[in-house]
Amino acid sequence: MKIKVNDEEILDFPEWKHNVIKNDLMSENYEEDMKRRAKYPWEHKFEQCYKRLQDEWIPKLQDDPSVQSIPADRQAFAEMVMARPDYKNRSQREEQNKG
Numbered sequence: 001m002k003i004k005v006n007d008e009e010i011l012d013f014p015e016w017k018h019n020v021i022k023n024d025l026m027s028e029n030y031e032e033d034m035k036r037r038a039k040y041p042w043e044h045k046f047e048q049c050y051k052r053l054q055d056e057w058i059p060k061l062q063d064d065p066s067v068q069s070i071p072a073d074r075q076a077f078a079e080m081v082m083a084r085p086d087y088k089n090r091s092q093r094e095e096q097n098k099g
Helices: 015-022 027-063 074-082 090-098
Strands: 002-005 008-012
Touching: 015 027, 027 074
Parallel strands: none
Antiparallel strands: 002 008
């Protein structure tokens, strides 16, 4: 099993390592279980970051008289926030705070 991110291989998991894991997991569900385990950290990180984005920006948007509505759709909300001129990502905030 190989896992790639943006076409860069980040993990090459040889068969003997799979067999060690199969010693504890049901082999009938192995493929699906491993896919679930590989996906979980990404989804979990997204959920944490999205919650922080909401916690920071919903009050700001509510206080902005030019904002008529706040999207309930996650993608629309994120795109709205990130399109604002006062939005800064982590790197930009860190750079700003250096000064």
